[in-house]
Amino acid sequence: MYKTVKTVITGSLMTLASLSLSAQTAFQVKGMLKDTSRNGDKITLAYFNGVKKVYTGAVINGNAFTIDGTITDPARATLSISTTKEMRKINPWVMSEKCEFFIEGGTVTVEGMPLPQAVITAPGQSQKDLLALKAKLKPFHEMETASNDAMLQAIIARDTVARDKHRATNDRSKQQIDSVEVAFMVANPSSHVSLDLLQERVNAKSLAEEKEKLAAWYGNLAGPLKKTVVGKQLSEQIETAFKLGPGKPAEDFALNDTLGKPVHLSSFRGKYVLLDFWASWCIPCRYENKTVVKAYERFKDKNFTVLSVSLEKPGDRKAWVEAIQKDGLTWTQVATLTSEESSEVRKRYGIRSIPMNFLIDPQGEIVAVHLRGEALAQKLEEVL
Numbered sequence: 001m002y003k004t005v006k007t008v009i010t011g012s013l014m015t016l017a018s019l020s021l022s023a024q025t026a027f028q029v030k031g032m033l034k035d036t037s038r039n040g041d042k043i044t045l046a047y048f049n050g051v052k053k054v055y056t057g058a059v060i061n062g063n064a065f066t067i068d069g070t071i072t073d074p075a076r077a078t079l080s081i082s083t084t085k086e087m088r089k090i091n092p093w094v095m096s097e098k099c100e101f102f103i104e105g106g107t108v109t110v111e112g113m114p115l116p117q118a119v120i121t122a123p124g125q126s127q128k129d130l131l132a133l134k135a136k137l138k139p140f141h142e143m144e145t146a147s148n149d150a151m152l153q154a155i156i157a158r159d160t161v162a163r164d165k166h167r168a169t170n171d172r173s174k175q176q177i178d179s180v181e182v183a184f185m186v187a188n189p190s191s192h193v194s195l196d197l198l199q200e201r202v203n204a205k206s207l208a209e210e211k212e213k214l215a216a217w218y219g220n221l222a223g224p225l226k227k228t229v230v231g232k233q234l235s236e237q238i239e240t241a242f243k244l245g246p247g248k249p250a251e252d253f254a255l256n257d258t259l260g261k262p263v264h265l266s267s268f269r270g271k272y273v274l275l276d277f278w279a280s281w282c283i284p285c286r287y288e289n290k291t292v293v294k295a296y297e298r299f300k301d302k303n304f305t306v307l308s309v310s311l312e313k314p315g316d317r318k319a320w321v322e323a324i325q326k327d328g329l330t331w332t333q334v335a336t337l338t339s340e341e342s343s344e345v346r347k348r349y350g351i352r353s354i355p356m357n358f359l360i361d362p363q364g365e366i367v368a369v370h371l372r373g374e375a376l377a378q379k380l381e382e383v384l
Contacts, residue, residue, distance in 0.1 A: 024050070024070035025105035029079065031065040035113040038081065039063070047077035047103060050229045073228040074104040074126045074192040079115060093152055102126035102192065129193040133184050137177055144173040182217075190222040199230055204356050207241040208370035214238050240350035246367055250275065250360045251348050255309065255334035255341065258321055263334050265307060266364065272304045272383065274376070275358040277351055279311045280323035285355040288372065289327040295376050296331055302384045303362070310335040311342050311354060359383075 029045060043065055044057040050072025058065040080098040087094070099115040101108060104124030112118045120127075151166035185194040198217050206214060215238050218226075225231050244250075252266040265275065276292055278285035296306050312320045312335045320335050336342040345351070349358070359368040359379060368379050 024072060026068070026070050027103050027105050027108065029067040029069075029077075029103075029108045029110065031060075031067075031079075031110040033060065033063045033065075033113045033118075034111065036063045038113070041081060043067075043079065043081045045069070045077055045079050047071065048075045048230070050075075069103075071103055071105065073230065074102055074124060076130070076193075076196045077101055077103050077108075079110060081115060091149070093149065100130070102130050126192040129188060129191045133181070133193055136180050136184070140173050140176045140180065144170060144177065147173060185217060186220060189220050190225065192225065192228075195221060195225045195228065195230055195234075199234060202234055202237055202352075204353050204370050205372075207237060207350065208245075211238060211241040211245065215242075237350055237352065244350060244358065244366060245369065248366050250358060250364055250366050253345060253348060255336060255345070257332060257334050258324070263307070263332060265360075268305060268307060268360075269364055270303075270362050272362060272367075272380075273360050274304075274306045274371075275349075275360060276306055276308045277311060277349070277354050277356045278308060279313075279354060280316070280319040281313065282354050286323065286327060288355045289329060291373060291376055293328055295380060298377065299380050299384055300331075304380060304384060306331040308333050309345065311346065311351070312337055314339050314342075 031043065038060050039062055041060050042057050043060055044055060045067050046053065046055050047069070048054070049070060054069065056067060056069060058067050078098055078100050080096045082096050083091075083094055087097075097115045099110065099118050099120060101110075101120045101122045102124060103122065104126055106123040108120065108122040110118050110120055147166045147170040151163055151170060154160075154162035154166055181197050184191075185197045188194050198214070198221070201217075202214055218234055218238055221231065226235065242248075250265060252264060254262045254264045257263050265273075274292070274295070278289065280286075292306060292308075296304075308329060308331065310320050310323075310333065315337060317335070317337055320333075320337075323329075324333050336345055349356075355372070357369070357371055357376075358366050359371060361367050361383070367383060371379050
């Protein structure tokens with residue numbers, strides 16, 4: 001049965017507001033690259049400030065730069081700069097060079113080039129933990145990089161034997177990296193690095209298929225980490241995944257269709273319905289639309305339909321309608337055309353990335369989650 005929940009947009013906005021009012025700690029990243037050849041180029045810093053992912057940067061002056069910012073909790077940061085044309089002649093696959101470090105406040109210094117070999121000094125225990133983890137990962141990262149480069153060269157040479165050989169090596173190295181990271185996360189429950197590793201693993205696919213494992217890892221974290229902004233967000237995401245898993249009631253909602261008429265999810269009761277979240281600006285969604293079209297055409301006469309929910313940019317109705325027509329989406333379409341609508345439906349269904357979908361049975365209960373590619377048709381064959 002569909003679960004009716006009263007929409008409380010104010011609560012979502014208050015939560016966001018409370019995050020933005022959390023105590024902020026100032027930091028500064030100072031760079032001395034010892035290489036004046038990058039004078040005038042832009043260097044970019046990406047990090048999570050407690051509310052959102054921030055992308056900022058500075059123009060290199062001679063061989064130096066300074067970037068200022070604030071954070072709520074210790075956060076992993078990535079410093080990057082585009083590779084030059086000369087660099088890409090040597091390795092066309094690498095478009096930028098990067099280095100990572102943890103910010104806890106105070107001054108971080110970055111000395112030397114290229115960035116992956118720069119000497120980084122950052123205050124705090126998190127940076128020490130990150131360096132310890134990187135030391136354990138180094139041989140496997142080197143294997144991953146080498147095998148990936150070799151695989152790409154084999155693809156260019158159309159050598160399928162070598163391609164498959166290097167791909168297998170690359171897959172093994174990724175598995176070894178994952179094993180080392182998980183072992184670190186379990187052995188260091190009080191480290192912000194462990195929180196960061198868990199955050200990397202929480203996505204639409206893992207929430208659909210491995211929520212029990214995610215919950216166990218989260219449960220292992222120390223209490224103070226669970227009280228951070230990221231910790232609270234992860235708790236909410238994992239909790240929502242259990243509420244929206246197979247056998248759970250789908251929450252009812254209403255959004256307007258292309259004609260401005262409200263459509264309730266519960267109005268589809270009596271049919272299998274794929275609740276499909278996408279957007280006109282989302283390239284992976286547009287590609288996945290081809291799969292949904294095929295499934296709809298194949299199963300539409302077998303008590304199956306689709307309700308597509310487009311998470312559009314506020315007011316961008318034109319792009320939404322044009323995408324519907326271009327992609328040939330002939331079933332019912334609704335959209336969030338205000339930031340309030342988007343915030344509410346994202347929270348209700350735990351949407352952190354798209355495309356994302358939920359298969360709902362005629363009684364309004366969720367049958368499956370995150371059916372991508374061939375998995376959609378396979379599941380429909382099973383239930384119809």
